[in-house]
Amino acid sequence: MLKYIYDFSEGNMNMRSLLGGKGANLAEMTNIGLPVPPGFTVTTEACNRYLEDDELWPELIEEIKLHIGNIERITGKHFSDETNPLLFSVRSGAVISMPGMMDTILNLGLNDQAVIGLSNSTQNSRFAYDSYRRFIQMFGDVAMGIPKSLFEYHLDQRKEKKGVANDTDLETEDLKLLVEDYKALYKEQLGEDFPQDPFQQLFQAIKAVFRSWNNPRANVYRMLHGIDHSLGTAVNVQTMAFGNSGNKSGTGVAFSRDPSTGDNALYGEYLINAQGEDVVAGIRTPQKIATLKEIMPTVYQQFVDSVNILENHYKDMQDIEFTIENEKLYILQCRNGKRTALAAVNVAVDLVNEGLISKEEAILRVEPESLDQLLHPTFDPKGLEEAKVLANGLPASPGAATGAVYFTAQDAKQAVENGEKVILVRQETSPEDIEGMVVAEGILTARGGMTSHAAVVARGMGKCCVAGCSDIRVDESSKVIRTMHDEIHEGEQISINGSTGKVYFGQIKKQQAELTGNFKLFMDWADELRRVKVRTNADTPKDAKQGFEFGAEGIGLCRTEHMFFDENRIMIVRSMILAEDMEKRKEALDKILPLQRKDFYGIFKAMQGRPVTIRLLDPPLHEFLPVKDKDIQEVADLLHVQMQDLKDIIRDLHEVNPMMGHRGCRLGVTYPEIYRMQTRAIMEAALQIVAEGETVQPEIMIPLIGDLKELEYCKGEMYDEIVSVFEEKGMQIPFNIGTMIEIPRAALLADEIATQADFFSFGTNDLTQMTFGFSRDDSGKFIHHYQEKGILNTSPFEKLDQKGVGKLVKMAVELGRKANPNIHLGVCGEHGGEPSSVDFFSRIGLDYVSCSPYRVPIARLSAAQSAVREKMEKK
């Protein structure tokens, strides 16, 4: 005969498909010797048979009765007992948890006798009758389908009659009357008495769980998530334990280690003579777990032992719910405990040191994104408690910053020169604000999403930023921030938290990050385990140094255009762009050459011989041009041209879709002299490093390649220039020339392009824009609708779209390697520092990822996790 019921002691963790997730977990805890309230699981197979037969069959009923009998023997409690009644909770438990399944029924077994028993055993008759009326309501509603509102109607009537407002104001006698009301309602609705027989209650409850498998919400959920309809749900029937049955009882929650710091010491709290709700409600103040030792030393020791068993079994810090009923300890639930990043790292390292887990396991225990908490300064928790929130925005770039608000780059610079700390506040930022962003402690914008200019640049700088803060209006002309109720004027202090998006009034104290001790050890393990290299994106020696400190193994993207925005250079750049002919353009380029050479020299120096990938000029030229009349006039004066002529030129440079316009290597094709100048600056700087006896690995990257011939043309020009530099200096060094792969066509034709490229660097930002046809600047207008309607789970600019964009990347990797087995492959888009994307890049065989300095540790850990998981899957 098929076995349809398993006592908790008969199952284990691996029987999920038969017992469901919850049942398997209860069985596991029981079997490792934990004091779990006894019970049994009705299997998913029973569910499937019931859904076919539409009734419970005699053998099953016998089997249920048999198990109830066992539990009565074990617990000494009995159904309908007037001193110590046996009561159960009944819960659904499918293999995969899903919404729409039946709610829990508690206190099953209560009837007119048992309620007396409960009153006696808990010495709390109000609690007993309140439990009874709740049980009738739960059973009537959940199992028998009586509308909840009808029960609520009776409850309201009862309160009205007594002239009170709250449920808690009803006393035992009121609740007794309410029980009678509910029983009458039950009969009126169903034409039969509320069942006094606990077995009848149980059979009805089990059938209700089974039926809930087929309710419409669960059906739709399974359809949407491709879950097999034939899995069925199990039913868990478990003895109730009462922490409120007197002063020898209690309930609590504890962590096996400190979830804030990771310290290996029991951490938690409990209440005597209380139920779970009482701890949560916060009416009584719970006691520290350590004090239990004095009150109930045996129970305390038993709890400590249970915690140790659990940690040893699950090999991780546990979050444990427990109840004590008359000095008997019950473990109701345990799971891996939530913790801060600091605790996560410390616990992982300690567990390795304690010999409980391997380094590989430790690596998987820390959420890579959480490391961010450890890298940035944070607000002092005490200060934060007292702070008042001004507004909420998007957590665009993590960290904490405090300063006086200023509304223009110019004003911000001035204030910093005067010794102030500054928060730059803008409607949204543009390249012209760069200098203000550089000097500011943090940036706050009212518009723009997680991938807006402000957000991207701030993350690149490792600078705190709250973007898209739609709660505020930034009035740049009056120099004031307005919210519904408040105004903040220029010079007033605010604090912003780029990790949460919160903006606060006034100053808040900060605490610095530390990168030593367990953190360092943990990251060293990650480095041992990962295959994929991690580089940093860095445009300045300062960023390069920061990335280096965070463990970057090179620079994967050095954007040269940011160097062009410097106040001292922008005029030269503008005269280069507006030059009438090639000769004048070369004149301007000659002035830029020594400046760029100096930039590159500094960056090479900072990276101490590691590879440095420099991307040649990428953005559309018009981005460098002045917008305001005042600035246009200034340029016109400098260039000795008429204001109107200059305006005409600027208008001609305007583009309808600049993202897909005259930029990237298209500039290299139309104005080869620009790429030649940059190539010369790079090679001259590199030779200077070598002349000083140090090493250097320059890699020159051509952006926006879409065709082999583009690459050949640009390379031809660059080789010419490099040969000249080598001849002039009388020495030569190895170098690489490669391409960004960021145009879909380049990915499709990667086999051709690979024949002429030493490396590919996937620019997944632009590749995502073009593969989706989503402008990063504009998609904010509709992308939230997509998320609300379930069309997109996450923005593809945050997590790589592995299915679509990833397919292109994978294709390019395969085509590229086939055509050029020596090609070096990396990624330098924002995705290079996002864990799920790094996992993908690691699996498809990229050689490195590159990300902004502050994400380097996150990428290192993600890459290690990917390697460990892949190794585990292969086993």
Place this chain on the structure above:
Amino acid sequence: MLKYIYDFSEGNMNMRSLLGGKGANLAEMTNIGLPVPPGFTVTTEACNRYLEDDELWPELIEEIKLHIGNIERITGKHFSDETNPLLFSVRSGAVISMPGMMDTILNLGLNDQAVIGLSNSTQNSRFAYDSYRRFIQMFGDVAMGIPKSLFEYHLDQRKEKKGVANDTDLETEDLKLLVEDYKALYKEQLGEDFPQDPFQQLFQAIKAVFRSWNNPRANVYRMLHGIDHSLGTAVNVQTMAFGNSGNKSGTGVAFSRDPSTGDNALYGEYLINAQGEDVVAGIRTPQKIATLKEIMPTVYQQFVDSVNILENHYKDMQDIEFTIENEKLYILQCRNGKRTALAAVNVAVDLVNEGLISKEEAILRVEPESLDQLLHPTFDPKGLEEAKVLANGLPASPGAATGAVYFTAQDAKQAVENGEKVILVRQETSPEDIEGMVVAEGILTARGGMTSHAAVVARGMGKCCVAGCSDIRVDESSKVIRTMHDEIHEGEQISINGSTGKVYFGQIKKQQAELTGNFKLFMDWADELRRVKVRTNADTPKDAKQGFEFGAEGIGLCRTEHMFFDENRIMIVRSMILAEDMEKRKEALDKILPLQRKDFYGIFKAMQGRPVTIRLLDPPLHEFLPVKDKDIQEVADLLHVQMQDLKDIIRDLHEVNPMMGHRGCRLGVTYPEIYRMQTRAIMEAALQIVAEGETVQPEIMIPLIGDLKELEYCKGEMYDEIVSVFEEKGMQIPFNIGTMIEIPRAALLADEIATQADFFSFGTNDLTQMTFGFSRDDSGKFIHHYQEKGILNTSPFEKLDQKGVGKLVKMAVELGRKANPNIHLGVCGEHGGEPSSVDFFSRIGLDYVSCSPYRVPIARLSAAQSAVREKMEKK
């Protein structure tokens, strides 16, 4: 012993790799019995051996002498003969013709004796000495490497001494002196006498041809085009024939049929006692070929016979060069004759009727693009001769138009209402100009390329357009066109030719197209042969009718947004866009519904039951919004909102990259009520047609799909609406719902999308934009640099980029068919009417192409050609 030399009589057309293209052709003509001047070909194998040995080997020299001997026997002419000297032309002839190869050397064999012979035989001593001095120069320069400038110096000296300016002013005696100058120069430069021995001349010339195979230009060309360096070149040595050797000699050019009309009558002209240059130079007036019959009846008959042989052999109208030397006819060259589209169609049909070629062959004889000439009105040739060109622009949309210039849509409409014919002249057009474009005879713009708004819309309308006419400046405020020298004011007449890009002063008479007779027959054959269906893009009943007349088998793209620009509707549309909430938006949509229904009804009606694919709203909403203050004020008044508030809303709707912004099905997701209204309008119109007892095949197309869930969401909304319509009307009809495939991601994930799509229509315009990352509006700024530098051959917006974009299309076809074998596949981008692209679409198995009405016949022919070629390749 390897045979290195083939007499013309020994070779044939199929020996190109050994004899080169020219040698094989001369052999073929010789062998089909044409009187070709005798000669021989030195093979490519000889070339390769020479390039290895670096000298001519004795056996080869013997072989050459042997063949010269043969020719002396055949012709009765001899080297160095003082009465009738044997002279040769020496030409290179590779398998594939390429630049950089050695120029022709004429009159080889001339020396101090032969020049006398030439003088005697031609009875023209000036000609003889002029030929001699030219031969020395050619031989010295081309074969021996003496700088041309040195020869020119002597020629100039000679003219100066005589005091004349032109070469033709030098007389025989002067030329004799010049010959002596040249011989002295030759000796001075090379240290040896100019070779008097014709054999020495010949050996040097042959070696020079061989060496030219390895000159740098040819080498680079082969490298760039992937031509095998080991192919080598052949050398053709051919007897000279002299049409200027008296009154029994002559030269001419003839077509076997009339190249303008295709009439089957010999067509051409000749000059007695003349050389080829004389015909071209135009100093003497040539005679009609028919008159030769009277002067030299035998020769004439021989020529007619030759022409017949040629036509029968090549089975096409021939363009023939001939020379008569002392009543002996020589055919020097023949090739398929260039012809007008009219002639091409007539010749092809006639050749089939004459039994010379099959229908399949006939189909391949007409260049599809050339049909355009037959579909549009053209300028009367006589009128054109007298017209004066004002400026040159791009031939953006074919046809001819004459009218008075007006500078705004409003003015144009007014003028048309006053009975004028109008050319709308704009700096560039925008959607707001649509109404002006509709009423105008033609459109002229100063800015914008072949794919600018003006060009695309005009082609869609089949309306003549000259775009990007940078020769003019359009001063819209003063209402004047300015060129360097002229001004055209409002109301003055101009004529524009959209097939050539030329703009003329004043009016020119036009002639209409005819679509009957041979043209109809020819197109019927094309329809029999093609597999791919051809539909038309049409947004109005008028366009639909035009497409239908041109043979469209349905509508492949009906853009609904153009209906929104109508003056009477734009205000409703604007109030829909600017609606504060869904209710107000629905109110506006309810007003648009009956208008759209009427549009669809008209289009269904025009297509008489053929399938009609209607694309739901696609462009970004802000395109519909007013730009000018005056218009904004008008909308503000209508909507009872403040001007400034409206401006704010419009600014919010502005996008950085609108092409990749909030448009297409993204509107359908954010404002589902818009797509519901359109769906309702379509189905109500369709049911109305059915209620009238006619048939209808509505197909609804969702633009810009990038993910299956987007499609599912939009379809869900549309189904809801369709079910409501069916219920309300109490009847239902079959319909299809499909998607555009124009986002790279949609192509990559076509297998998923196909599960929910009845059809795919490839939007290759947008797909090209996103696959290349080329904004169509902006790429004009750099794409010509790409063409100049050889990076791109043609704009990918004109001819489909088969390698990149085509790879995506092919991938989507395969994935789509695999997932949904019943899926119907088509293309509705501009490429649907471009021959090379249609060929590609046919080969990868699309079911149909769709293009603007005037390109339907071109697509029909292209599809037929593709089918024929594919059939031939399979044989």
